Structures are given as C-alpha cells and as structure tokens.
Amino acid sequence: MKDRPVDPAWVEPTDAELDAAANALIGGCPPARLSPDCLACFFATSPDQLENEKLSFLFSYWQKHTDPQTGHQTRAEFDMLTLLPAVGNIMILDVLRDGFDARYRLYGTGVATHAGRDWTGETVSEMNRTTRNNLALMYRSIYLAAYRARRPIYSLHRSPDWVGAKCWRRVVLPMTYEGDVCSQFIVGNIPVDPFELSPEERARQQARVRKAST
Numbered sequence: 001m002k003d004r005p006v007d008p009a010w011v012e013p014t015d016a017e018l019d020a021a022a023n024a025l026i027g028g029c030p031p032a033r034l035s036p037d038c039l040a041c042f043f044a045t046s047p048d049q050l051e052n053e054k055l056s057f058l059f060s061y062w063q064k065h066t067d068p069q070t071g072h073q074t075r076a077e078f079d080m081l082t083l084l085p086a087v088g089n090i091m092i093l094d095v096l097r098d099g100f101d102a103r104y105r106l107y108g109t110g111v112a113t114h115a116g117r118d119w120t121g122e123t124v125s126e127m128n129r130t131t132r133n134n135l136a137l138m139y140r141s142i143y144l145a146a147y148r149a150r151r152p153i154y155s156l157h158r159s160p161d162w163v164g165a166k167c168w169r170r171v172v173l174p175m176t177y178e179g180d181v182c183s184q185f186i187v188g189n190i191p192v193d194p195f196e197l198s199p200e201e202r203a204r205q206q207a208r209v210r211k212a213s214t
Contacts, residue, residue: 023145047059054085055086059171091106100140107120114159114191142172143172146173152172156168167193173186
C-alpha cells in the first residue's frame with residue numbers, strides 16, 4: 001500500500017457544495033462530478049444492477065417491503081434477523097440536518113475490519129474530518145441525494161489508499177417510516193479485492209483514523 005501523506009489543504013465540503021453535488025446527482029451527472037475516484041453512481045431500479053449478492057438481497061428486501069403508494073417502510077421489518085444474509089456489511093445511519101449529515105447507529109464489522117475503525121456513534125462529517133478523506137463530497141452528497149429523492153443509490157468507488165480494499169460497492173437505501181421525510185439509511189457496503197495490511201501499514205492507518213479531529 002502506497003503511503004500518501006495527509007493533505008494539509010483538506011477542506012470540508014460546504015453545505016452549498018453538498019447541495020450542488022446532490023442536485024447534480026439527482027439530475028444524472030457523471031460519477032466523476034462527485035470525485036475522480038467515483039467509478040459509478042446511479043439510482044438503482046433493479047437488484048441485477050448491483051453486481052453483488054448481498055447488495056442485491058438488500059435492494060430486493062427494501063423493494064419488497066416499501067409501500068408503492070406512500071414509499072414508506074415498516075421499522076419492524078428491518079432488523080438484523082431479517083437482514084441476516086448481509087450482516088457484517090451493513091451500516092445503519094440516522095439522518096441529521098435534513099440529509100446534510102448522518103450518524104452511524106451501526107457500522108458493520110465487515111466494513112470496520114478494512115476501514116480500521118468502528119465509527120458507530122460518530123457522524124459522517126466527523127469521520128471525514130478525522131481521516132481528511134478526499135471522498136467526503138461524494139459520500140455526503142450521495143446521502144443527501146438519497147434523502148431528497150427517497151430512492152436507492154448504487155455506487156462504486158476506489159478505496160482510499162490507507163484502507164485494505166481496492167474499491168467499495170455500496171447501495172444506500174433511504175428509510176421513511178412515517179410522514180414524507182427520510183429518517184434513516186440502511187447501507188450495504190462491500191469491499192472489492194480486500195487485502196491484508198502489513199504491520200507498518202496498519203500502524204499508519206490507525207494513526208490516521210484515531211487522530212484527533214482538526
């Protein structure tokens with residue numbers, strides 16, 4: 001794994017930038033609009049588009065248990081027992097600030113193993129600030145677009161070079177339990193070509209993910 005130094009010029013995306021990127025995604029922009037490392041990003045309409053068994057299961061289950069008239073889901077139908085075929089690769093996030101941020105309620109072990117940390121209890125913005133992740137605009141604008149459109153979004157992106165996977169496939173499922181506002185996301189997150197970090201690489205990863213936010 002190539003050790004790329006932390007970018008001292010990293011700047012957190014503004015709400016205006018997130019708003020513009022989310023609107024562009026809803027309008028069908030090319031993936032590179034979100035990040036040069038975003039290889040695919042679109043509103044999914046079929047499980048066959050997702051290229052992974054666990055993601056296809058999650059999408060199919062979401063589709064089956066979404067009311068076609070209201071777009072609502074029933075919270076009781078989405079627990080770890082019903083989602084067992086994808087357990088370990090599931091993240092659950094509670095929506096904050098009208099979709100501009102979200103807090104990890106659950107961060108799957110199959111994701112944390114490669115990402116270097118369990119981010120449960122932290123927000124997406126806090127995670128990005130801690131790691132100074134150049135994919136911050138992509139991550140957060142996808143959540144914002146899913147929140148606004150209330151439609152699932154699939155993405156494929158290159159992994160940061162301090163994470164033990166070549167790429168990640170993801171599907172973001174917006175959850176609307178009542179009213180007309182999405183309140184939660186269920187996310188399937190699958191590492192592509194995962195690999196073991198060397199002890200030195202693991203130490204550098206931990207220095208990045210454990211450092212104090214700046």
